[in-house]
Amino acid sequence: MNTYIAIDIGASSGRLIISSINEENKIMMEEIHRFKNGFSKKGRYDCWEIDYLIQEILVGLEKVKNRGITSCHVGIDTWAVDYCLVNNSGERIGEPISYRDSRTNNAVTNLSKKISLEKLYEKTGVQIQPFNTIFQLFVEERQVLDQADKLLLIPDYLGYVFTGKMVTEKTNASTMQLLNANTKHWDADLLKLIGVTENLFPPLVDAGTILGQMQKDKFPEFDLPDATFVSVASHDTASAVLGTPGESSNWAYISSGTWSLLGVETNVINVHQDAFLANYTNEWGAHNSIRFLKNIMGMWLIQEVARSQNYTHSYPELADLASQAVPYQQFIDVNDGRFLNPVNMIEEIQEYCKITNQIVPKTAGEIARCIYDNLALCYALELEKLTKLSGTDQKIKRLHIVGGGSNNQFLNQLTANLTGTIVEAGPSEATAIGNIVMQMIASEEVTDIPAARKLIKNSFEFTVHKPERNDETILEKYKQFIEEV
Numbered sequence: 475m476n477t478y479i480a481i482d483i484g485a486s487s488g489r490l491i492i493s494s495i496n497e498e499n500k501i502m503m504e505e506i507h508r509f510k511n512g513f514s515k516k517g518r519y520d521c522w523e524i525d526y527l528i529q530e531i532l533v534g535l536e537k538v539k540n541r542g543i544t545s546c547h548v549g550i551d552t553w554a555v556d557y558c559l560v561n562n563s564g565e566r567i568g569e570p571i572s573y574r575d576s577r578t579n580n581a582v583t584n585l586s587k588k589i590s591l592e593k594l595y596e597k598t599g600v601q602i603q604p605f606n607t608i609f610q611l612f613v614e615e616r617q618v619l620d621q622a623d624k625l626l627l628i629p630d631y632l633g634y635v636f637t638g639k640m641v642t643e644k645t646n647a648s649t650m651q652l653l654n655a656n657t658k659h660w661d662a663d664l665l666k667l668i669g670v671t672e673n674l675f676p677p678l679v680d681a682g683t684i685l686g687q688m689q690k691d692k693f694p695e696f697d698l699p700d701a702t703f704v705s706v707a708s709h710d711t712a713s714a715v716l717g718t719p720g721e722s723s724n725w726a727y728i729s730s731g732t733w734s735l736l737g738v739e740t741n742v743i744n745v746h747q748d749a750f751l752a753n754y755t756n757e758w759g760a761h762n763s764i765r766f767l768k769n770i771m772g773m774w775l776i777q778e779v780a781r782s783q784n785y786t787h788s789y790p791e792l793a794d795l796a797s798q799a800v801p802y803q804q805f806i807d808v809n810d811g812r813f814l815n816p817v818n819m820i821e822e823i824q825e826y827c828k829i830t831n832q833i834v835p836k837t838a839g840e841i842a843r844c845i846y847d848n849l850a851l852c853y854a855l856e857l858e859k860l861t862k863l864s865g866t867d868q869k870i871k872r873l874h875i876v877g878g879g880s881n882n883q884f885l886n887q888l889t890a891n892l893t894g895t896i897v898e899a900g901p902s903e904a905t906a907i908g909n910i911v912m913q914m915i916a917s918e919e920v921t922d923i924p925a926a927r928k929l930i931k932n933s934f935e936f937t938v939h940k941p942e943r944n945d946e947t948i949l950e951k952y953k954q955f956i957e958e959v
């Protein structure tokens with residue numbers, strides 16, 4: 475029986491989870507280490523604390539060894555698009571810049587002078603988001619790029635730190651908007667447009683590739699287990715979808731964390747005009763699947779409210795306060811760019827309500843209610859669009875909400891009511907589960923993804939929320955607001 479360690483690092487937190495399959499053929503999981511994640515200003519840029527993350531991973535792996543586990547498999551998944559640059563001595567150049575940094579504020583406009591956004595979408599199938607790697611590289615400082623030998627996406631960089639091996643794992647590489655959706659390889663025209671060559675990127679590998687052994691002697695101050703690193707579906711959302719126990723067809727997911735990623739798993743790329751106009755993306759999933767999804771601002775909104783309030787209220791308390799507040803007092807477009815990285819989220823939301831002549835939320839409960847109401851309304855609007863775009867003439871039968879946000883039963887029920895769809899909430903650690911099952915498939919303890927999903931279904935608890943009667947007109951009023959705002 476193998477032991478697997480999932481290292482899942484989202485934008486707000488990271489965790490190490492020990493897992494194995496027990497004698498009842500169920501996946502056993504235990505969180506052995508958790509740590510905060512976030513970015514801070516370093517000079518001109520908002521940067522991730524990558525050395526801190528490496529230390530936290532080592533602390534977590536030492537806890538694994540202290541548990542008596544001397545040998546294990548390890549997989550790392552993280553958020554998308556961001557990267558580290560490494561010089562030809564294999565040393566990191568500077569700090570990884572966060573996708574929320576303002577350096578790309580004008581990048582889409584400027585790059586669109588060289589290639590139309592429609593053409594860019596047709597080539598890549600990827601949503602137009604200013605933080606995509608293509609736009610980050612377009613504005614990257616030239617003298618920095620000139621020193622760079624290799625670009626490593628965050629999970630690939632972390633795998634390199636621990637094994638010395640450099641790869642570019644495909645699920646996360648698809649978020650860069652530099653891979654051609656048809657050839658499945660780097661798009662030479664796009665690389666030329668941003669002034670880089672294919673040599674900048676280590677070889678593309680499929681999720682499930684064995685990366686190599688951890689180089690323990692690089693970390694003499696830590697007592698570490700022997701570890702075989704697997705390059706899992708290293709985009710955390712790809713692992714989240716893999717860890718979602720959807721059955722048969724006509725199911726959709728919301729990977730609900732810092733972002734809410736609402737989508738379906740399919741095997742065909744959709745780059746039609748209506749998908750482009752709705753800004754849906756075709757990110758690559760494990761085993762040649764496609765994650766056709768929409769980025770929705772997600773729990774970032776409430777995370778930033780909590781931070782502005784110096785964490786006076788926990789997330790469960792904020793959900794409870796919201797449930798006691800008057801519903802639907804104001805509409806906000808949660809995906810408005812002003813909410814991507816404001817100085818103060820509370821003030822940003824209040825300003826938005828003022829300039830749209832709406833009631834301004836003031837108390838923690840009113841602000842949380844405004845956020846959760848409008849997330850659920852956005853989910854309902856996007857699920858309608860998704861159903862039309864994904865060509866399934868049948869309604870989505872079941873909406874799986876996974877990730878930390880799936881713990882918010884208030885929001886889960888609100889979502890069921892507004893979408894009119896059965897919501898199945900959990901597992902909250904679906905990302906780590908997807909990370910783990912990919913390792914199990916790579917070590918041949920599990921045969922394939924259908925078998926893995928059966929195992930997941932039999933191993934974890936889920937909460938089902940059936941739609942309850944709600945105000946039928948509110949969604950129509952919201953749609954009108956979003957069209958006009």
Ligand SMILES: Nc1ncnc2c1ncn2[C@@H]1O[C@H](COP(=O)(O)OP(=O)(O)O)[C@@H](O)[C@H]1O
Nearest residue numbers: 484485486487731732773789877878879881882
């Ligand atoms: N018990 C809870 N009640 C309400 N919200 C919760 C609860 N637990 C977690 N959350 C929400 O989940 C979010 C974290 O989700 P997670 O998937 O860990 O994020 P990420 O992977 O992006 O760091 C928190 O910001 C919070 O909004």
Ligand SMILES: C[C@H](O)[C@H](O)[C@@H](O)C(=O)COP(=O)(O)O
Nearest residue numbers: 484485553554710711731732733
């Ligand atoms: C910037 C990307 O859209 C973002 O990373 C998203 O794809 C993602 O991975 C969200 O993961 P979280 O766990 O940080 O919500």
Ligand SMILES: [Mg+2]
Nearest residue numbers: 484710731905
């Ligand atoms: Mg996450």
